[in-house]
Amino acid sequence: MRAARRGLASLLLCVFACCHPGTTAPPPATLVVALESAPTVLDPRFTTDANSSLVAALVSEGLTTSDARGDTVPALAEWRQPSPLEYHFTLRPGARFHDGTPVGAADVAATYRSVLDPALGSPKREALAAIAAIEVPDPLTVVFKLRAVSAPFLETTNLGILPARLTATGPIPPLAVVGSGPFKVAGLLDGGGVALAPHDGALGGAPRIPHLQFKVVPDGVVRALELASGSVHLVQNALDPDLLPWLAARPELELVVSPGTTFQYLGMNFRDPRLADRRARQALAYGIDRAAIVHHLFRDTAQAATGLLPPSHWAYEGAVTSYAYDPARATELLRAAGLGPEVDTALRRFSYKTSTVELRRRIAEVFQHDLGRLGLGLDVRSYEWATFYSDIRRGNFELYALAWVGVRDPDVYYRIFHSTMLPPLGTNRGAYAHPEMDRLVTAARATEDRAERRRLYGDVQRLAADDLPVVPLWWAENVVVKSRALTGFVPAPDGDLRSLATATFEDPSSYAPPDTRTSGAR
Numbered sequence: 001m002r003a004a005r006r007g008l009a010s011l012l013l014c015v016f017a018c019c020h021p022g023t024t025a026p027p028p029a030t031l032v033v034a035l036e037s038a039p040t041v042l043d044p045r046f047t048t049d050a051n052s053s054l055v056a057a058l059v060s061e062g063l064t065t066s067d068a069r070g071d072t073v074p075a076l077a078e079w080r081q082p083s084p085l086e087y088h089f090t091l092r093p094g095a096r097f098h099d100g101t102p103v104g105a106a107d108v109a110a111t112y113r114s115v116l117d118p119a120l121g122s123p124k125r126e127a128l129a130a131i132a133a134i135e136v137p138d139p140l141t142v143v144f145k146l147r148a149v150s151a152p153f154l155e156t157t158n159l160g161i162l163p164a165r166l167t168a169t170g171p172i173p174p175l176a177v178v179g180s181g182p183f184k185v186a187g188l189l190d191g192g193g194v195a196l197a198p199h200d201g202a203l204g205g206a207p208r209i210p211h212l213q214f215k216v217v218p219d220g221v222v223r224a225l226e227l228a229s230g231s232v233h234l235v236q237n238a239l240d241p242d243l244l245p246w247l248a249a250r251p252e253l254e255l256v257v258s259p260g261t262t263f264q265y266l267g268m269n270f271r272d273p274r275l276a277d278r279r280a281r282q283a284l285a286y287g288i289d290r291a292a293i294v295h296h297l298f299r300d301t302a303q304a305a306t307g308l309l310p311p312s313h314w315a316y317e318g319a320v321t322s323y324a325y326d327p328a329r330a331t332e333l334l335r336a337a338g339l340g341p342e343v344d345t346a347l348r349r350f351s352y353k354t355s356t357v358e359l360r361r362r363i364a365e366v367f368q369h370d371l372g373r374l375g376l377g378l379d380v381r382s383y384e385w386a387t388f389y390s391d392i393r394r395g396n397f398e399l400y401a402l403a404w405v406g407v408r409d410p411d412v413y414y415r416i417f418h419s420t421m422l423p424p425l426g427t428n429r430g431a432y433a434h435p436e437m438d439r440l441v442t443a444a445r446a447t448e449d450r451a452e453r454r455r456l457y458g459d460v461q462r463l464a465a466d467d468l469p470v471v472p473l474w475w476a477e478n479v480v481v482k483s484r485a486l487t488g489f490v491p492a493p494d495g496d497l498r499s500l501a502t503a504t505f506e507d508p509s510s511y512a513p514p515d516t517r518t519s520g521a522r
Contacts, residue, residue, distance in 0.1 A: 026195075030211035031486060031505045033497070034223045034232040036357050037385030038192025038216045042185065043171040044160025045115050045122045048427075049389055050405045054497050055194055055214055060160025060179030061203070063089050063108065063142075068492060070261075070313075070408040072154050076103060076161060076180065076203070077142075084149050084448065089157070091140040096201035097163055098184035105136040110164035112144075120170055126415065126425050127156045151448050152411035182207045182501035191216040202501070209505045218384075220358045224481075227253060233483035233505070237262070237476065237495060240359060241299035247481050257301060258491045260478040263308050264403045266367075266471035270431045272398055274347065279337035281468040285323035287330035287374045293366055294474050297359065301479050305472040307461045308404060308413070312493070314450070315410045317458040320465035330374050341375050349377035353391060353400040356382045363401065393423050395431065401473065406494030410457045414441040417460075417469050432469040 026032060039052040044060040047053045065075040077089040095103040112134055115122040130150035135143040146153060163178055174194060177185055182204065183196035196212040215232065217223045224243045226232035228250060237260075239247070248255035266284065268275040275281060290304045309316045334340055339348055352367060354360045361382055368378040378399075383391070392400055404412065415426045418441050419433035440463065444456040465472075478491045488503035 026213055027211050029209075029505060029507045030213055031209050031234065031500070032213045032215050032226075032232045033234045033236075034215050034217040034226060034238065035193070036216075036218060036220075036223075036238045037355070039174075039194060039214065040386060040389070041171045042174045042177045042194070044162070044179070045111070045120070045124060046171040048123050048393075049385075050403075050495070051214075053406075054495070055196075056160060056177075057181070057496055057498060058183045058196060058212075058500065059177060059181045059185060060162065061095075061181045062158040062160050064154065064157045065498070066158065066408055066494070068490075070494065072157070075158070077108075079154075079157075085146045087144045087146075087153070087157075089142045089144070091142075092203060093140070095180055095203050097180050098178050098199055098201075099163070100201065101163060103161060103180050104139050104164075105142045106139070107164045108142045108161050109134045109136050110167040111159065111161050114167040114170070115159065121424065122170070123424055123427075124156075124159065126421065127152075128159075149446055149448060151445050151453060152409040152414075155409040155411070182498075183212060186211075189213060189215060204501060207501045207503075209500060209503060212500065218356065227481055227483075230483070233486055234480070234489070235482075236480045236491065236497070237478060238357075239479065239481060241297065241301055241479075244299065244301075244479065244481070252484055254482055254484050256478075256480040256482070256491055258478045258480075259312060259493055260476050260495065261310050261312070261407055261493050262403050262405045262476040262478075262495060263305060263310070263407065264302075264401060264473040264476060265305075265308075266473055267392070267397070267400045267402060268430050268470065269395065269398050270433070270469075271395070274337070274339060274350075275398070275430075277337045278467060279333045280339060281471065282323070283330040283333035283337065283339075283374065284371070285330075285468060285471045286326045286333065287376075288367060288370050288471070288473075289325040290473055291325060293363065297362060297366070298474070298476070302474040302476045305475045307464055307472050308407060309410060309457075309461065310475045313407075313410070315454050315457040317461040320462050322465070323471075327370075327373055334374060334376070339376070345377070348375055349379060351379045351381055351398045353388060353397050354380065354382050355385050355388045357385075360401070367401075392429055395423065395429055397429075403476070406496065408494065410453070410460075411441075411445050413457070413460050413464075414445055417441060417464070430469065434463070434467055434469075437463055437467070437469070 035051050039055045041052050042056045044056050047056045061076050063077040064072045067073050076095050077091045079089045081087050114120050115124050116128055130146045130153050131144055132147040133145040160179055182199055182202040184199045186197040187195040193215045198207040200206045220240045223235050247253050270276045294302045306320050306322050354364050364380040371378050415421050416428055417437050419438055421428040440456055440460045444453050480491050485506040490499045
């Protein structure tokens with residue numbers, strides 16, 4: 001199987017190199033990053049999907065950012081907390097927007113107030129609900145006053161800041177977005193891609209990459225072939241694992257595998273009475289052979305998950321119910337839930353929505369096979385990303401799979417599992433409701449004592465593992481294949497690409513790769 005795919009890739013590379021018409025050649029020394037799907041929005045007040053967030057984080061800077069450990073650190077501003085209900089941020093002198101105007105406290109206040117305005121419809125409004133007042137005592141100082149103690153508040157201060165003049169409406173079209181990040185929007189590409197250029201006035205200095213393009217390449221094999229041909233220079237977490245050895249063997253490319261925090265899960269709609277029965281959810285958990293998927297489809301670049309938080313997280317709780325593959329137990333649970341073989345076939349059929357990405361379709365086929373062994377029918381429906389994601393946000397699904405990327409503060413449990421957090425206010429897309437979960441996640445965000453938060457989130461994880469608001473699938477490692485002409489790029493555990501701001505990219509046509517191979521290659 002693997003040899004056949006490598007042979008196919010070699011054949012396709014020849015075809016690609018000889019026949020692929022391509023698009024207009026990018027300027028010299030352009031770093032091209034391939035994405036599975038197009039960023040849907042670059043206005044930082046509206047970014048929710050992973051690719052939009054990745055690109056927007058390079059364009060719009062926040063008051064704070066996170067370091068490699070996930071801790072909050074200063075970006076545009078330093079801060080102090082004179083009381084539990086008050087945060088003072090002092091902007092660093094010299095910060096400028098892409099249009100050359102200085103970043104001021106009035107811009108910060110206007111950005112946050114716009115998100116808090118119900119009329120704007122920002123999906124980030126709930127995350128800022130703790131803010132009671134925003135004051136601007138001088139041009140470089142912003143004071144946030146809170147209604148109550150909010151442990152996750154500091155994490156929300158990574159919101160990208162916009163000039164006050166742009167905050168009255170939204171979402172802002174990509175070409176009109178003006179931030180203060182290391183890159184600015186320079187143009188749009190065919191297929192939904194984005195071209196960026198260095199921001200000479202960036203606080204950390206102008207990036208050394210003269211041209212940066214995010215190119216949308218929906219097909220996984222084509223992404224690999226474009227890496228091999230040199231028309232793409234970086235792909236992160238978007239390659240067929242079977243093609244990794246083939247790519248790593250090429251002297252001009254480097255494979256880097258590092259710890260990640262991405263959590264893949266099976267989502268369910270609790271409005272469906274069949275899925276509202278915990279026994280049916282447990283049957284799904286027992287009925288999917290996650291270990292086989294991790295080994296055969298991901299080539300062991302992931303590990304079976306027990307919950308949202310990975311083992312490296314400070315609040316991780318490992319002593320929870322787990323679901324090793326057990327079709328016999330799954331069959332018993334289905335029968336107890338009224339979904340045994342004696343009931344109408346229609347009751348044992350579910351629709352499963354996924355994207356058109358090849359690896360996601362292959363995963364769906366495995367789900368279809370595994371659940372078919374239990375007597376369940378799975379109707380797989382794949383859609384282009386924008387359509388798929390829109391359906392999930394609107395609750396238009398029975399079963400689906402998605403990932404949470406870049407989880408830092410465990411308060412995310414509140415937004416995805418509290419019964420009041422239905423879209424558009426929150427991201428409880430499956431309409432899950434459990435009074436004990438509501439109590440725990442509410443209590444956990446109301447204390448700043450880390451030991452107490454750890455205790456409460458331990459209870460949250462145990463409850464989630466028992467009640468299964470989602471079925472945990474796996475935690476994915478960061479898998480990056482990049483040109484050796486790109487140096488200084490360091491993959492982040494949460495998958496962000498901010499280190500591109502300090503990386504260097506040589507024109508590959510004048511770059512002589514070394515003879516050595518990366519020790520991280522698999």
